[in-house]
Amino acid sequence: GAVVSQHPSRVICKSGTSVKIECRSLDFQATTMFWYRQFPKQSLMLMATSNEGSKATYEQGVEKDKFLINHASLTLSTLTVTSAHPEDSSFYICSASRRDEQYFGPGTRLTVT
Amino acid sequence: AQTVTQSQPEMSVQEAETVTLSCTYDTSENNYYLFWYKQPPSRQMILVIRQEAYKQQNATENRFSVNFQKAAKSFSLKISDSQLGDTAMYFCAFMKYNQGGKLIFGQGTELSVKP
Numbered sequence: 001g002a003v004v005s006q007h008p009s010r011v012i013c014k015s016g017t018s019v020k021i022e023c024r025s026l027d028f029q030a031t032t033m034f035w036y037r038q039f040p041k042q043s044l045m046l047m048a049t050s051n052e053g054s055k056a057t058y059e060q061g062v063e064k065d066k067f068l069i070n071h072a073s074l075t076l077s078t079l080t081v082t083s084a085h086p087e088d089s090s091f092y093i094c095s096a097s098r099r100d101e102q103y104f105g106p107g108t109r110l111t112v113t
Numbered sequence: 114a115q116t117v118t119q120s121q122p123e124m125s126v127q128e129a130e131t132v133t134l135s136c137t138y139d140t141s142e143n144n145y146y147l148f149w150y151k152q153p154p155s156r157q158m159i160l161v162i163r164q165e166a167y168k169q170q171n172a173t174e175n176r177f178s179v180n181f182q183k184a185a186k187s188f189s190l191k192i193s194d195s196q197l198g199d200t201a202m203y204f205c206a207f208m209k210y211n212q213g214g215k216l217i218f219g220q221g222t223e224l225s226v227k228p
Contacts, residue, residue: 032213038156043204043218091156097214100146104158 001027004096006105013084013112021079021108023094029074030096035067038091038107050077084112115140117207119219126195127227133180134190134222136205142166144210147181147188152221153201161203164188166210195226 003026013019023033031052036044048069049057056069066088068080077096081088089112095102117138126132138147149161164172164181171179176193192199205219 034215041202041221041223043221044158044216046215046217049213049215093156093158095158095214095216100208100211100214101160101163102208102214102216107156 002098002101002103003027004094004103004105006092006094006108008108009106010109011111013110015085015112016083018080018082019084019110021081021092021094021110023077023079023096023105025075025096025098025103028096028098030077030098031074032097033071033077034095034097034102035069035077035079036093036095038093040091044093047079081110084110086112088112115142115207115209115217117205117217117219119203119205119222121222122220123223123225125225125227126192128195128197130195131191131193132195132224134192134203134205134224136188136190136219138186138188138205138207138219140186140207140209142209146208146210147179148206148208148216149177149179149188149190150204150206150218151199151201152204153198158204162190192224197226197228200224200226 005024007022033050035047050071052071071077093107094105145166147164151159180189202221206216
């Protein structure tokens with residue numbers, strides 16, 4: 001149990017376009033989900049905390065208008081990278097919380113050309 | 114604010130031998146959790162071991178065990194009988210008790226197991 005999926009696993013988009021990444025908890029309900037960004041050989045950087053039915057809480061330095069987060073249901077959170085630029089290219093990981101433990105999705109590799 | 118520090122960016126170990134990865138943290142909280150996560154080349158985060166701060170007994174999971182020193186704020190991971198499949202990035206992480214799962218990660222240690 002406690003499986004989290006992410007879609008897509010890889011996406012390439014052109015500079016200036018928007019891209020949406022979905023995070024789903026497949027076999028449990030998650031009132032809280034988290035979005036991370038990870039550069040090669042570096043740690044996970046928390047971008048925002050996503051709470052079902054309310055606005056996301058963004059970490060300091062993360063642009064709210066660029067990284068739109070919607071937690072529409074207890075099993076789905078989405079991250080939309082708006083007006084993407086090459087510097088947004090990265091590996092994005094979501095996780096879902098259940099009873100003080102986090103379960104991670106497999107990640108999405110975003111490449112902006 | 115809580116911080117987690119892993120001072121070993123890279124380590125290597127021979128297959129079948131034992132290796133210890135270091136982690137220190139800073140917090141004023143009394144109740145919290147500590148975790149070690151493994152991230153293999155697939156980049157899927159995998160929970161290796163979890164420790165509740167109120168438990169004095171060190172957590173163990175098969176070949177993985179921790180040395181939890183609460184007063185020293187130290188949480189090291191020992192991997193016994195290292196296997197090639199243990200090659201991965203290892204992250205130490207801290208979570209406040211009852212905070213809905215927000216994790217604070219260390220910088221990571223890249224472990225290579227050599228045949």
